Structures are given as structure tokens and as C-alpha cells.
Amino acid sequence: xxxxxxPTLGEVRRWTAEVLPLLGADLLDDVVMVVNxxxxxxxxxxxxxxxxxxxxxxGQVRVAVEGGSVNSTAVWAWTSASVANGKRSxxxxxx
Numbered sequence: 001x002x003x004x005x006x007p008t009l010g011e012v013r014r015w016t017a018e019v020l021p022l023l024g025a026d027l028l029d030d031v032v033m034v035v036n037x038x039x040x041x042x043x044x045x046x047x048x049x050x051x052x053x054x055x056x057x058x059g060q061v062r063v064a065v066e067g068g069s070v071n072s073t074a075v076w077a078w079t080s081a082s083v084a085n086g087k088r089s090x091x092x093x094x095x
Contacts, residue, residue, distance in 0.1 A: 003039065003049035003065070012039050012052065019054055020061070031061050038065050 001007070001015050016035045020028055035054065042049055042065045053064040 001052040001054075003042070003052055006043060008048070009036055009040060011038065015052075018052055020056065023056075023061070031063065035063055035074075038063060 001012065003012075007015075013032050013036055016076065017028060020031060031054070035052065039052060040041045045058050046067060048067065049065065050064045053062070053066065
């Protein structure tokens with residue numbers, strides 16, 4: 001999702017739910033909450049944002065917020081949750 005125009009958190013939550021239609025309700029609620037917190041934090045602490053990434057790969061949901069400035073294009077926050085067994089884990093930002 002393009003974050004450059006700073007869509008509302010409600011729009012971000014709706015988009016997240018739309019791109020993850022096969023998750024169970026409990027896990028989807030958790031992922032939507034994590035996305036909401038990551039984007040809200042990014043809005044509070046950054047000037048330029050580029051994209052929100054929400055991917056399901058190898059049974060994991062991965063969420064990342066990408067910076068949009070030339071000097072800061074790395075993913076600065078992400079989390080993952082197991083789709084198969086409902087386990088949730090938060091991980092530190094990637095270097």
C-alpha cells in the first residue's frame with residue numbers, strides 16, 4: 001500500500017483486511033492491530049514513507065513499513081505471525 005499520501009489508519013486497516021481474506025478472524029485481528037501500530041508509529045516518527053508491505057509466505061504473515069527518502073529506503077519495522085498454528089511473534093527491525 002502506498003503510504004506517501006498518508007492514508008488514514010482506518011484505510012490502512014481496511015486494506016490490510018482485504019489483502020488477507022484467508023486468515024482466521026483472530027489472527028486477522030492481530031495482524032490488523034500490528035499494522036495499525038506500525039503505521040501509526042511511522043506517521044509519528046518519520047517525515048517520508050513509501051510503502052506498507054503485507055505478505056504471506058511460507059506460512060508466515062510479514063508486515064513491513066518502508067521509508068521513502070533516498071537515504072532511508074530499508075525496511076525499518078516488521079513482524080510475523082504463523083498462519084499454520086496461530087503463533088504470533090514480534091521481531092526487531094532488520095538492519
